[in-house]
Amino acid sequence: MTRLLEVQGLAKSYGGVHAVRGVSFGLAAGEILALIGPNGAGKSTCFNMLNGQIRPDTGTIRLEGRDTTGMRPRAVWRLGVGRTFQITATFASMTVRENVQVALLSHAHQLSVFHRFAGRSHAGEAEALLDLVGMRADAERPCGELAYGDLKRLELAIALANRPKLLLMDEPTAGMAPKERVELMRLTAAIAREQRIGVLFTEHDMDVVFEHADRVMVLNRGQLIAEGSPEAVRRDAQVRAIYLGEGLVYDARHREGRAA
Amino acid sequence: MEFLVVQFLTGLASAASLFLVASGLSIIFGVTRIVNFAHGAFYMLGAYLAYTLTERLEGAFGFWGGLVLAGLAVAALGALLEIVLLRRIYRAPELFQLLATFGVTLMVQDLVVVIWGPEDLVGRRAPGLRGAVEVFGQMVPSYDLFLIALGPVVLGLLWLVFKRTRWGVLVRAATQDRDMVAALGVNQKWLFTSVFALGVFLAGLGGALQIPRDAVSHAMDLRVIVEVFVVVVIGGLGSVFGAFVAAIVVSELNAFGILVMPKISLVLVFLVMAAVLVVRPWGLFGKPEGPARQAPGVSIRPWRPFSPGERIAVAAGVALAALLPLVAGDYALTVGSEIIIFALFAASLHFLMTVGGLASFGHAAYFGLGAYGAAFAAKAAGLPMEAALLAGPLLGLAGAALFGWFCVRLSGVYFAMLTLAFAQITWSVAFQWVEVTGGDNGILGVWPSPWAAGPRGFYWLALAVSAAGIAALRVLVFSPFGYGLRATRDSVLRAEAIGIDRGRVQWTAFVIAGTFAGVAGALFAFLKGSVFPENLAIPTSVDGLVMVLLGGIETVSGAVVGALVYKALAIWLMSQTELSKLVLGAVIVVLVVAFPKGIVGSVEELRARRNRSEPNGAAFGAAKMEAAE
Amino acid sequence: MTTGATTTTGMKLSVSGLNSYYGPAHILFDVGLEVGAGEVVALLGRNGAGKSTTFRSIVGLVAERRGRILFEGEDVSALPTHEIVRRGLGYVPEDRRIFTELTVEENFLVGRQPPRAGAPTWTPEKLYALFPNLGEMRSRLGGRMSGGEQQMLTIGRTLMGNPSLVLLDEPSEGLAPKIVEQMADAILAMKREGLSIVLSEQNLHFARLISDRAYIIEKGRIRFSGSMAELEANPEVRDAYLAV
Incomplete structure (x- = not known):
């Protein structure tokens, strides 16, 4: 059986500098895969090639x-790849519901309609998606006045509008408080498992990675240097030397074996 | 062959002055992020001041000293402008900065005529360089050779300043992040002032250096600024070296274009610019801009269609306007028709700017094309008014489709400059192609059908067409297409990520706006009974921008109100003063600095403030602010 | 649980009654904090809590603000940003904001200010010793450096102004854990030089490694102030505002 996503020998260089070289991996439906590595290791390049x-x-x-x-x-x-951005990208001049409606209109190929009031199109579906991320009560609020954590959840709702098979999330919890991080990732994981969506995410917060990823890949200087379960990656000597360090700056629970 | 070499050298000599002005514009833009529309005005002031100074001062030293002094005097004026005006608008949207500096340009145009008179002035020849040198048997003026050498020298000096001095390093740092420079203890205000003064000095010197070659006139500002915009678009805004190369390209194209296509030489430059933009949208040596500053039109309050009550009020307003012929005289009705036509024009620009987030500085092109289209249909094809009114806008549509295809590849100031350049090219075709357009004499005798020939009949026609057009634009705003368009304005990144084709959506909006502008233009042709190149000139474009701004850039339909107020005011003003440009320029500057939300915007603000029940104002502000950092 | 100490004598930086606004929105409410000479103080809180706004207000990058900001005993709240910085109050922004088109050396040149009595004096050579990575890439463009190197560069650039106190906004954000550890070492080295340091953080693990005291800010108000040990011993505060 073919997996949801199969990447073979991906490479990209800029002006003779290899940003990414020979990256191969696969991702199954419903699986949550983390891509970690130092800044400049090629994570963003990888991501941008995928979408x-x-x-x-x-x-x-x-x-x-x-x-x-x-x-x-x-x-x-259009083939079913949703994406969220490191710095949220939403439509600030619209209401929360309209943000999702635009995505739904686009998904239904209806954005070339020039008459008809669009504020009522797909309203029910939009609210269902907002319900899923716990934002139904905020549907009529201007998007521009949302707090950062809410924007992240709205982005998730927008990304789900095309019933994606694959979600690409670039540092989904950057800039959020720890509590919000856990909530967002739990929500994402629940949706992914229920709807059989494959999730690939980059992240610097090791607490988030070790808590939520089924599998972890480590990228360094454009190459995959380790891949496996969170425990295996955490114990990998090379990964510790290059990226994880002594483990002083992430949660103690994740240093040796998963206690919680 | 020999002749071609001489023509080439003439082109190079012209390039020197163009390079000075364009590099000044680029340097100023690099640091302040302002496209200084008034740069042409400073160029012109440099020429006038140099004329006066070289007339007063004696001898060779007097001449050369006069040129440099003229540049320095212009630099001082520039510094003054920076301190008094620009410091207040550094944080404003690009559109406002362009408009404010355009307002200054308008004021300078009238002031120059007041001081130096309307006649062209011919300056002194350069002492010691009066003669000519023989090149391949042809005579080349020595002064041209001096200019040819000057260009690379100035380029080298600028390079040294930016690479080898701490001031240069600070300027380059500020080019990227001005606040950070201040946060490292650098007095940013004076850094900006000094950069602006340097840029303006280059413009003033560029103007001063022209006096031995060209007559000094009060129209040279707009001519040079359009060329400079073309240069920086080709060379890349912010790149001094790009300005150098592109100035040569443009000057040579002009020099040889005269030979190849004497009638419409500017078309050659246009073709090259278009080719460059297709290959490198940010110019030959420019760098892609980061995400633009907030696009115009982004409002925190989401837009809503009219409520039933508001709908009744609007209908009542239109009905009331329809009753005007029962009380008003012929003159009032003619003025009324003009105002109503401009309301449609403003609404079409507003659609592009506010809904699409694309601030066009050349929207008059499509208004004018509509007018010419109607005139061609009526005069050349002999169609009746009804058919000509339908045919005219098609020319606006075609122009918008062609130019828009290039324009929507860019955004922000690049977009504004390119639209301006296209409009100016359209103008020069209308002006130069006498056989078809009648040139300066325009096309006369474009008369309406008998039923609409009277002021009253035409008023009703204009009202019906404009009201329908404005209503259609409003329906578009709230249609699925309108949502898609607003989505690309708010966040291109997100729009592309949900399957929206940004280029296609914006191009469609451009065509729609151009077509509606064409409808207004066609009506205007029949109102006036004639068409002139000025219908698609820069001042008409700026009229449209001021109407949108006056109405309120963040509103759904404020432009209509802005058009009514502005056009009425302008018509009244024209009858009151000789110095209408001075007054208009001052009004624009004050509007931008003191009243940026416009009439409808301010009313909405008041209403929102009264209705607000404190919806997490602080929390939202905090999140926004932290996110913005 | 608001700010405890009120004495201003001997304090390097003393902020009181700081209120900041962003347009119509009120962001900071009577924020107060104090930093003693040679102290490392952490300002903790989630995104949007007001950490960055507090720093930006102190150095005058927020246009609308009220309150008293005493730096070395003098009120600097009415001064423009560059004047405040020239008195020795250094600011390292979130997101590094290095000049990507300038080389490492040129970045340092922008930050250069005359030596100042009572503050450590920095030279490029001394900075290359503190951040050995940078010494190997003196003429490399800022845009061609990794995130960790950029973070070192932005700190070094501010140190070139010879400040006596530095505001560090989220120095660990977006960095690999291993680089964060190096950053902690560098900050402790700066402390040994005699610098006072205020750092804003979301990563409590990192803050714990280097800070003497901490404030917690939430929705623009200071909710807690105390030593790191006191914060550790106060799980409900930690859980409410910070921890998982």
């Missing part, structure tokens, strides 16, 4: 067996 923002030099990306290499972000999205 079509950057065209890889070599390598292939297959989604459910279909080659998506070199496709535009729009086309990749």
Whole structure:
């Protein structure tokens, strides 16, 4: 059986500098996979190649067996790849509900309609999605006045509007308080498992990574240096030397074995 | 062959002055992020001051000293402008900065005429460089050779200043992050003032250096600023070296364009600019801009369609306007028709700017194309008014479709400059292509059908068409397409990530706006019975911008109110004063600095403030602010 | 549980009654904090709590603010940013904000200020000793450096102004755990030089390694102040505002 996402020999270089080279991995439906590594290791380049923002030099990306290499972000999205950004990107001049409605309109190929009031289109579906992320009560609020944590949840709702098979989340919890981080990741995990969505995320918060990822990949200087269960990666000597350090700056529970 | 070499050298000599002005604009933009529209005005002031100084001062030293002094005097004026005006608007949206500096340009135009008179002035020749040098058997003025050498020298000096002095390093640092420079203990205010003074000095010197070659006139500001915009668009805004290369390219194209296509030489420059933009949207040596500052039109209060009560009020307003012919005389009705037509024009620009987030500085092009289209249809094709009113806007649509395709590849100031350049090219075609457009004499005798020939009949026609057009634009705002368009304005990144084709959506909006502007233009042609190049000139574009701004940039339909107030005021003002540009310029500056939300925007603000039940104001502000850091 | 100490004598920095506004929104409410000479103080709180706004208000980067900001005994609240900084109050922003088009050396040049009595004097050489990575890339463009190197560069750039107190906004944000550990060492080295340091943090583990005292800020108000040990011993405070 083909996995949801199959990446083979992905490489990209800029001006002779290899940003990413020979990266291969797979991701199954419903699986949550973390991509970690030092800044500048190529995580963002990898991510941007997966959703079509950057065209890889070599390598292939297959989604459910279909080659998506070199496709535009729009086309990749149409095939069922949702994305959230490190710094939230939402439509500040609209209400929370309208933000989701635009995504639903786009998904239904209805954005070329020039008459008809759009404020009532897909309203029920939009509210169902907001319900899923716990924001139904905020539907009529201006998006511009939301707190940061709420924006992150709204982004998740927008990303779910095209019924994605794969969610790409770039530092989903950056800039959030620890409590909010856990809530957001629990929510994401629950949705992913229930709807069989594969999730690939980058993250610097090791507490989040070790708590929520099924599998962890470590990228360094553009190459995968380790891959496996959180426990295995945590014990990997090379990973400790390059990235994790002595473990002084993340939760003690994750230093040796998972206690909690 | 020999002739071509001489033509090439003439082109190089022209490039020197253009390079000085363009590099000044680029340097100022680099640090202050302001595209200084008044740069052409400073260029012109440099020429006028140099004329006066070289007339007064004796001898060779008097001449060369006069040129430099003129540059320095202009730099001092520039510093004054920076301190008095620009410091207040550094944080304002780009559109406001362009408008404010355009207002200054308008004021300078009138002041120059007051001081130096309307006649062209011919300056002294350069002492010691009056002669000519023989090159391949042809005579080349020595002064041209001096200018050819000057360009690279100035380029080298600027390079040294920016690479080798601490001031230069600070300027380069401020180019990237001005607040951070201040946070490292640098007095940012004076850094900005000094950068602005340097940039303006280059413009003033560029103007002063032209006096031995060209007559000094009060129209040279707009001519040069359009060329400079083309130069920085080709070379890349912020790149001094790009300005150098592009100044040569543009000057040579002009020099040889005259030979190839004497009638419409500017088209050649346009073709090159278009080619560059397709390959490198940020110019040959420019760098892609980061995400633009907040696009115009982004409001914190989400838009809503009219409530039933508001709908009744609007309908009543239109009905009341329809009753005007029962009480008003012919003159009032003609003025009324003009105001109503401009309401539609403003609404179309507003759609592009506020809903699409694309601030066009050349929207008059499509208004003018609509007008010319209607005139061609009526005069050349002999169609009746009804058919011509339908045919005219098609020309606006075609122009918008062509130019828009290039424009929407850019955003922010680049977009504004490119729209301006296209409008100016359209203008110059209308002006130069006498056989077709009648040139300066325009096309006369574009008369309405008998039923609409009277002021009253035409008033009703204008009202019906404009009201329908404005209503259609409003329906668009709240249609699925309107949502998609607003989405791309709010966040291109997110819009692309949910499958929206940004380019296509914005191009469609551009075409829609251009078509509606064309409808207004066609009506205008029949109102006036004639069409002139000025219908698509820069001042008409700026009229539209001021209407939108006056109405309120963050509102759904404020432009209509802005158009009514502004056009009425302008017509009244024209009858009251000779110095209408001075007054208009001052009004624009005051509007931008003191009243940026406009009439409808301010009313909405008041209403919102009265209704607000403190909805987490602090929390939202905090989140926003921290996120913005 | 608001700010305890009120004496200002001997305090390097003493902020009281600080209120900041962003347009119509009130962001900071009577924020007060104090920093003694040679002390490392952590300002903890979640995103949007007001940490960055507090720092930006202190150095005058927030236009609308009220309150008293005493630096070395003098009120600097009416001064423009560059004047405040020139008195020896250094500021290292969140997100590093290094000049990507400038080399390491040029970045340092922008930060350079004359030596100041009562504050350690820094030279590029001394900074290369503190951050050995930077010494190997003196003419590299800032934009071509890794996140960790950029964080070192932004700190070094501020130190070139020879400050006696430094505000460090989220120095560990977005860095690999191993680099965060190096950062902790560097901050302790700066402390040994005699610098006073205020750092804003969300990572309590990191703050614990280097701080003497801590404040917790939430929704623009200071909710707790005390030693790190007191904070450790107060789980309900920690859980309410910080911890998992």
